[in-house]
Amino acid sequence: ETGVTQxxxxxIKTRGQQVTLRCSSQSGHNTVSWYQQALGQGPQFIFQYxxxxxxxxxxFPPRFSGLQFPNYxxxxxxxxxxxxxSALYLCASTRxxxxxEAFFGQGTRLTVV
Amino acid sequence: xxQVKQNSxxxxxxxxxxxxxxxxxxxSMFDYFLWYKKYPAEGPTFLxxxxxxxxxxxxxxxxxxxxxxxxxxxxxxxxxQPGDSAVYFCAARKNNNDMRFGAGTRLTVKP
Numbered sequence: 001e002t003g004v005t006q007x008x009x010x011x012i013k014t015r016g017q018q019v020t021l022r023c024s025s026q027s028g029h030n031t032v033s034w035y036q037q038a039l040g041q042g043p044q045f046i047f048q049y050x051x052x053x054x055x056x057x058x059x060f061p062p063r064f065s066g067l068q069f070p071n072y073x074x075x076x077x078x079x080x081x082x083x084x085x086s087a088l089y090l091c092a093s094t095r096x097x098x099x100x101e102a103f104f105g106q107g108t109r110l111t112v113v
Numbered sequence: 114x115x116q117v118k119q120n121s122x123x124x125x126x127x128x129x130x131x132x133x134x135x136x137x138x139x140x141s142m143f144d145y146f147l148w149y150k151k152y153p154a155e156g157p158t159f160l161x162x163x164x165x166x167x168x169x170x171x172x173x174x175x176x177x178x179x180x181x182x183x184x185x186x187x188x189x190x191x192x193x194q195p196g197d198s199a200v201y202f203c204a205a206r207k208n209n210n211d212m213r214f215g216a217g218t219r220l221t222v223k224p
Contacts, residue, residue, distance in 0.1 A: 004156070006156075033211060033212075035214075040216070041216050041217075042117075042119075042202050042204075042214030042215050042216045042217050043157070043202070043212075043214045044214070045211035045212065045213065048210065048211055055210075056210050056211050058211060090156055090157070092212075098144075098145070099145055099162070099164050101147055101159045101162055102147075102159070102212065103159060104149075104156035104157045104158070104159075105156050106154070106155055106156045107155075107156050
């Protein structure tokens with residue numbers, strides 16, 4: 001059983017650029033959620049994808065967008081990067097259903113300069 | 114809106130003693146609660162969870178208690194070990210949707 005994997009692990013981008021982060025969900029998991037973790041804070045929910053459709057969204061602007069593919073892997077895209085977008089981006093996968101725990105990848109550390 | 118709060122940013126305990134990490138929430142619609150442990154440069158690792166229909170769940174050295182009337186949950190680790198030193202996040206969820214996390218508590222277990 002493979003765990004959740006994210007790529008890349010580290011990334012440096014310039015303000016105004018666009019970035020794509022990738023996530024492969026754990027085997028058997030059909031739901032993927034993305035979180036942003038700023039320094040000293042807990043993860044903040046960005047959005048969730050289930051069956052290739054957005055299934056909930058947190059308080060993030062439209063320049064944060066995502067995709068889920070038929071194999072349940074997912075992408076997070078951020079346009080027009082701002083300095084405050086610098087954070088650890090975490091992907092979590094779950095099985096759909098009640099009382100299921102989410103399993104996280106190791107995260108992508110994004111630095112915007 | 115801070116729906117999940119961990120008011121203690123840090124906790125230090127002696128090896129072998131009990132560690133008690135606390136978490137408060139404001140949304141009574143939350144129906145599932147989870148604790149995650151995070152080491153530096155790694156993603157959060159699931160530790161233990163509890164459904165809102167229960168008041169206690171135990172897994173080895175880890176026990177989570179839920180007090181719905183007080184909107185409070187706690188994680189007990191006994192006995193604490195140096196390898197337990199990490200940041201612990203409390204999370205709450207409703208209807209299998211997104212999790213809301215607290216800001217975390219850094220636990221240090223001293224040998």
